[in-house]
Amino acid sequence: MAEPTTAEQAETALKQTGTEVTERVSEAFDGLTHGDISSSLVLVEDYVVPIVVSVLILIVGLIVASFISKAAGAPIRKRVDETVGRFVSKLVFYSLMVFLILGVLGRFGISVASFAAVIAAAGFAVGLAFQGTLSNFAAGVLLLVFRPFKVGDVVNAGGVLGKVDEIDLFTTTFDTFDNRRIIVPNSSIGGSTIENITFHTVRRVDVSVGAEYSADIKKTRSVLTRAAESLKEHLVEGEGRGFQVFLKELGDSSVNWAVRFWTKADDYWVVHEKLTEAVKNELDAAGIGIPFPQMDVHIDAPEGNMSLKAVGE
Numbered sequence: 001m002a003e004p005t006t007a008e009q010a011e012t013a014l015k016q017t018g019t020e021v022t023e024r025v026s027e028a029f030d031g032l033t034h035g036d037i038s039s040s041l042v043l044v045e046d047y048v049v050p051i052v053v054s055v056l057i058l059i060v061g062l063i064v065a066s067f068i069s070k071a072a073g074a075p076i077r078k079r080v081d082e083t084v085g086r087f088v089s090k091l092v093f094y095s096l097m098v099f100l101i102l103g104v105l106g107r108f109g110i111s112v113a114s115f116a117a118v119i120a121a122a123g124f125a126v127g128l129a130f131q132g133t134l135s136n137f138a139a140g141v142l143l144l145v146f147r148p149f150k151v152g153d154v155v156n157a158g159g160v161l162g163k164v165d166e167i168d169l170f171t172t173t174f175d176t177f178d179n180r181r182i183i184v185p186n187s188s189i190g191g192s193t194i195e196n197i198t199f200h201t202v203r204r205v206d207v208s209v210g211a212e213y214s215a216d217i218k219k220t221r222s223v224l225t226r227a228a229e230s231l232k233e234h235l236v237e238g239e240g241r242g243f244q245v246f247l248k249e250l251g252d253s254s255v256n257w258a259v260r261f262w263t264k265a266d267d268y269w270v271v272h273e274k275l276t277e278a279v280k281n282e283l284d285a286a287g288i289g290i291p292f293p294q295m296d297v298h299i300d301a302p303e304g305n306m307s308l309k310a311v312g313e
Helices: 006-033 038-079 082-107 110-130 131-146 186-190 217-229 265-286
Strands: 154-155 160-167 171-175 181-185 202-211 243-250 255-265 296-300 307-312
Touching: 038 082, 131 160, 131 171, 131 186, 160 181, 171 186, 181 186, 202 265, 217 243, 217 255, 217 265, 255 265
Parallel strands: none
Antiparallel strands: 154 160, 160 171, 171 181, 202 255, 243 255, 296 307
8 A cells, every 4th residue: 555645644634633623622612611711721722822922933933033124135236236135135024934934834733744745846936937938037036136127227128129128027118219118027038138228338429321432432531530530529439449430341232331439438429320410411511422333224116116125323
């Protein structure tokens, strides 16, 4: 015959305890009806007093666990990150409460090992039912531990481009630039490429432009250099920084250039617009055209038949 499992043992112990309490209450009630209060006093001493004491222990333990959790999370909020501090506080609080509840149950003769086995079995069943939720939780823990981004960063993650408003254990909240609030499951972020746009304090602005083939190369370079120098107050100097006028390629309809300009990340879009405007104005002032794709069509009519032939774009 197979031996009972731990869960079955716990269930049997709970049933026996319930049966014993029922019998004791019945005896105490019968004693009261016959004028005997001794059994009632024993019942109060054995059950009512421990229950009251256990409730008081839980209340005091709740206050102490709340104080300890806040004390544990406070330095992390101050020195590391607000979100990580909240996570540590919640983890400490719930861990202390679990140990406290198990200790109170042990006072009533309930086997902690048996109870833990029941919780483990229930947790396994719940885990199977909430695989997606647990994957979000695991991804949230990784985001909090490795911190690829923090609250306030502008990121492109999980198919969303926006500013991080909050990082929770299951979801991350973004505010987009057109003022929409988007909540993304952490598993979608953890399983995709994360681009932290505001991680670095400086960025490079790239403005591409095409000049007509008839324009002199040296003159075009000089004109584009003048456009970049007009924004020197926004320029970040240093090794690998500054600005560069780069001849990219000989395109189908134009000679293609790129003006690369390093600036502060906070000024990126302002500089991008100003540099684009400066490039256009300087080319116009120098009389250098910016061509657009064209198609030349030649019409041939051999022996009275007309045909169209596209020569190029």
